[in-house]
Amino acid sequence: MTGRIEPALPSRARTLWRPQHVFAASIGSRAQLAAFNDHGAIAVNFDVLRGRAPRIRISGGQSETFSLWETRSGSGFVTHPKFNARLVTVRFVTSGRITYHHRRGNFVGMPQVATLVGFDQLRSVEASPDFGAVSATIAVDVLAAAHGALTGDRTRALPRLETVAEVGSDGMRALYCTVARMQHRVAAGLDADLYMLPLLQEIMSYQLLSAWPRTEAAPVGRAGGVPARAMRTALDYIEANVARPLALSEIAAAAGVSVRALQDTFRTETGQSLGQFVIARRAQRLPADLADRPGVPVPRRPGGMPAPREDLLTRAQDLIERELHRADLSPARVAARLGISVRKLHLVFEPSGESFTRRVLARRLARADRLLRDAPDRSVTEVAYAAGFESLSTFFRSYRAAYGASPGERRAEAGRARDGTDDPA
Secondary structure, three states, rough: OOOOOOOOOOOOHHHOOOOEEEHHHHOOOHHHHHHHHHOOOOOEEEEEEOOOOOEEEEEEEEOOOEEEEEEEEEEEEEEEOOOOOOOEEEEEEEOOEEEEEEEEEEEEOOOOOEEEOOOOEEEEEEEEOOOOEEEEEEHHHHHHHHHHHHHHOOOOOOEEEEEEEOOHHHHHHHHHHHHHHHHHHHHOOOHOOOOOOHHHHHHHHHHHHOOOOOOOOOOOOOOOOOHHHHHHHHHHHHHHHOOOOOOHHHHHEEEEEEEEHHHHHHHHHHOHHHHHHHHHHHHHHHHHHHHOOOOOOOOOOHOOOOHHHHHHHHHHHHHHHHHHHHHHHHHHHHHHHHOOOOOHHHHHHHHHHHOOHHHHHHHHHHHHHHHHOOOOOOHHHHHHHHOOOOHHHHHHHHHHHOOOHHHHHHHHHHHHHHHHOOOOO
């Protein structure tokens, strides 16, 4: 499957098919089936085999470039496309089987085998009785743009992807979970959450392109993470824009790197993917956003009681962990984010026996030590900046005081341990 940017739908398709935020139908007779085909505004016509009464349930939603739906049918069915279009459908079968009759041949999907079939040149699709599936249809230009953002490839061409794929790898299982989760959100009418759904759609496109097997091996990219400066830029950009819908490709473009490179670095630096980080940051930011809107109540604990000190300590420690990379991480910044005074912040830390400053230093040193051992391709300077140290002299002095060796010595020791060259004596 390849493609270059072109309109996803022919102009005549607009009279047969339209965006619908939510649609649902339960079809139990041929009259209902005919009415659904006439007014359903979906891209295919449904039919059933002669002598069978239709039993079909379908629910989901669709835009001009993206559709998500779940199908369940006791009777089975046959569908025929209403038009040719630059769309592809990824389908995870949960029960029964489905057969695509395509000009390039026939393809079969079942619970162990997912399918990815282009809409053009598709003749018909036949689902068995007791069939169930979760499906997504995506415009080719959306996938092409996602591929360019993911890899940095500006040719706007998609890689060649297999038509069928076994649902056994971690990547394929994660893709299925994302499609199922998004379909549930759409069918439940939760797509009003404009901050989350576009982001989940983008993540699904990246997951598909990364997990789905190709007819030819993907080119091997350059190993290693992004420069520390680009990582800081990405984090600052997220912080400045997290209160609005935010695409991963937008963050990567601001940092001047590909989505894939930034994803890899986020996993190394934060233990989260870029998408997980943005979603978590958005969820953490929500109460502050509400507080800034006049007339909008801020969620409170049951009974209206303020959060206890141990809750504030946990939140402060979590905030420190997320923002260690920031050289300007200070008590004033954290206190402002928690909505308390600096004095209250210091009091919150007192029972832990560790001051705010010592906590930040200890966590930065721990992160730097982990990066020195786990990321041997990164320079010591990059490690220091990634851990939030603004001064290299401070980093070297603090590191030696904590670990009794220089960063270079600790890295060499870790390398010998990995290679099995440590002297057993």
